[in-house]
Amino acid sequence: MEIIEKHASFGGSQEVYRHQSIALNCSMKFSIYLPPHDKDERLPVLYWLSGLTCNEQNFITKAGAQKYAAEHKVIIVAPDTSPRGEDVPDHADYDLGQGAGFYVNATKAPWSQHFKMYDYIVEELRNLIDLNFPTNQVQSIMGHSMGGHGALVIGLKNPELYKSISAFAPIVAPSQVPWGKKAFTHYLGETETLWKSYDAIELIKNAEVHLPILVDQGTADDFLEEQLRPKLLSDICLEQEYPLTLNLREGYDHSYYFIASFIEKHIEFHSKFLAK
Numbered sequence: 001m002e003i004i005e006k007h008a009s010f011g012g013s014q015e016v017y018r019h020q021s022i023a024l025n026c027s028m029k030f031s032i033y034l035p036p037h038d039k040d041e042r043l044p045v046l047y048w049l050s051g052l053t054c055n056e057q058n059f060i061t062k063a064g065a066q067k068y069a070a071e072h073k074v075i076i077v078a079p080d081t082s083p084r085g086e087d088v089p090d091h092a093d094y095d096l097g098q099g100a101g102f103y104v105n106a107t108k109a110p111w112s113q114h115f116k117m118y119d120y121i122v123e124e125l126r127n128l129i130d131l132n133f134p135t136n137q138v139q140s141i142m143g144h145s146m147g148g149h150g151a152l153v154i155g156l157k158n159p160e161l162y163k164s165i166s167a168f169a170p171i172v173a174p175s176q177v178p179w180g181k182k183a184f185t186h187y188l189g190e191t192e193t194l195w196k197s198y199d200a201i202e203l204i205k206n207a208e209v210h211l212p213i214l215v216d217q218g219t220a221d222d223f224l225e226e227q228l229r230p231k232l233l234s235d236i237c238l239e240q241e242y243p244l245t246l247n248l249r250e251g252y253d254h255s256y257y258f259i260a261s262f263i264e265k266h267i268e269f270h271s272k273f274l275a276k
């Protein structure tokens, strides 16, 4: 692992690292914000999963999260959204291939050689962070859009690993919307059970353990009706008595201006559960 950026920020340090990933079979970058802390102090970790076309930079340069992470003494890790490189398959469309890993383990060629973002986030990156940084091995997860889908699915599938889940404008039902159907067809083929295993709506239907979920959704989001469909999430949570707070934010769109407006609330939300 090598450090490629380090910036003082709100008394802590915003850093970016490069490492060789075994799960993804390529070189990867991730960003990590380390809040100010005492020498022997161990801190909880909040994972941020970004959306389509993003890499490890979007969140750290646009969300304005460092101030709140410093105040709440939480480490924030933001990985890239897919494997990358000349040897990694790609596609001309922005919603498939590099920059569009969808946080699944691909089973179909040519994607299956590298596109194992689920294993990368849940196992490899988490272990790498715990080994190399001052964590207390307590973590929560959040994300945006495709990354909101990733945070929901990863949290719901691993309630023993994460304390809480939150998302901005998540794709809540990838099996039912164009972005998800396209990605799942390419990465997973036509196997219905595999699709269901990466679909938050399906996972909530069968959830035995309930984690607190917070979702913020802008009402002026261009992707709202076709790709995101938050009502599917609120309906299933109501039916299953699953704890969800869904805030509809009047006039906000899909951008990082929206995320920056409410990131403080999300960090505050997770901090309560990370401290327990």
Ligand SMILES: N[C@@H](CCC(=O)N[C@@H](CSC=O)C(=O)NCC(=O)O)C(=O)O
Binding pocket: 050, 051, 052, 053, 054, 058, 062, 094, 144, 145, 146, 147, 254, 255, 256
């Ligand atoms: N057609 C657009 C789509 C890309 C886009 O809007 N990406 C969002 C996430 S969408 C769902 O996962 C994003 O976070 N963009 C990066 C940013 O910094 O705003 C396009 O190609 O522009």
